[in-house]
């Protein structure tokens with residue numbers, strides 16, 4: 001009697017969007033994924049994200065799209081505001097959400113939750129677990145895993161290790177060396193999800209307060225209070241981390257008096273139970289794989305929030321990895337090369353796009369501020385607005401490429 005072939009074993013580090021998508025697809029193509037996650041449990045909630053066509057196509061094939069849903073709504077609208085509280089009609093997120101290639105407006109947690117629900121229940125997940133050492137020989141990658149809850153340490157052998165452990169990846173440091181692959185864009189972000197609308201605004205209303213070098217956004221949803229984002233320029237990232245986030249944020253929007261609206265937004269951020277404060281960085285590496293170890297998602301390419309494609313590219317990258325492993329079952333180097341060859345031009349273009357869209361998020365200086373304001377006026381001009389919309393649609397077409405299509 002023939003013994004059944006052993007299923008190849010993969011360690012997936014990180015239970016974020018990229019890690020869950022990868023584990024699902026690896027399981028689908030006959031691998032045995034083991035997922036380790038540093039946190040003691042799966043995180044929930046999160047901030048505003050847009051899921052573009054690239055991510056939608058992969059999420060559909062992974063069986064997660066229906067559960068991901070869509071929080072856009074035709075009544076959602078956003079105002080341009082200033083510190084004095086003056087409002088003018090702003091960019092309506094609903095404009096982005098109609099027509100071919102339109103993104104879905106979501107919370108990060110919507111995507112993680114839906115992908116997690118699609119993950120086969122027999123996939124092993126170890127929480128409070130981090131890799132501390134990774135070595136490789138001709139037949140396997142040997143990984144030492146530390147359970148931070150129990151203090152136990154084990155060493156196990158895997159056919160493949162996937163580092164999907166985010167922008168400050170441990171797998172990247174352990175395998176690709178101490179060289180810092182982070183490229184700072186010179187911006188900081190503070191983000192949280194509000195539980196009630198912004199004072200004085202309707203439940204589906206958002207706002208954008210843009211000034212040279214800094215901006216605040218409240219991204220509105222059809223069925224949830226907005227997600228609040230502070231995004232500002234800095235020349236000294238270390239100094240931003242040297243004090244509580246709210247102090248850095250307040251300083252960045254000074255020295256002028258904030259006025260009642262900005263003061264309200266500061267206090268909402270300060271009062272939030274969960275918030276995130278970080279520098280904006282891209283990860284740039286000459287290769288995303290070394291031997292039996294491959295990086296994926298923010299760990300490998302972090303396109304940044306300004307590109308709006310971190311979630312989509314993480315899902316697609318995970319799906320495509322499984323496809324290439326299935327296509328080259330006995331040739332791991334070839335599978336990893338084919339995977340990276342397909343993805344790299346797409347990711348490079350998205351990394352570039354972050355520099356253009358950053359101007360829309362947060363004008364760098366007075367010159368960019370004036371150019372941004374002129375663009376906003378053009379968008380609202382009858383006729384020109386539609387033409388501009390078409391141009392934008394062209395730009396968005398790249399974000400709809402089904403890069404993981406078989």
Ligand SMILES: Cc1cc2nc3c(=O)[nH]c(=O)nc-3n(C[C@H](O)[C@H](O)[C@H](O)COP(=O)(O)OP(=O)(O)OC[C@H]3O[C@@H](n4cnc5c(N)ncnc54)[C@H](O)[C@@H]3O)c2cc1C
Nearest residue numbers: 014016017018038049050165166170297298308309310311
């Ligand atoms: C404000 C903001 C807005 C954004 N907007 C958009 C948008 O509109 N569209 C879009 O597509 N993307 C957007 N993004 C980016 C997107 O959220 C990320 O690119 C995406 O979530 C990254 O997923 P990931 O799985 O690669 O990494 P992460 O989400 O960072 O997940 C990494 C996981 O690994 C775990 N981990 C870390 N270290 C270890 C370790 N040593 N051992 C074990 N586990 C570990 C972490 O706990 C985490 O669970 C936005 C990001 C921000 C901050």
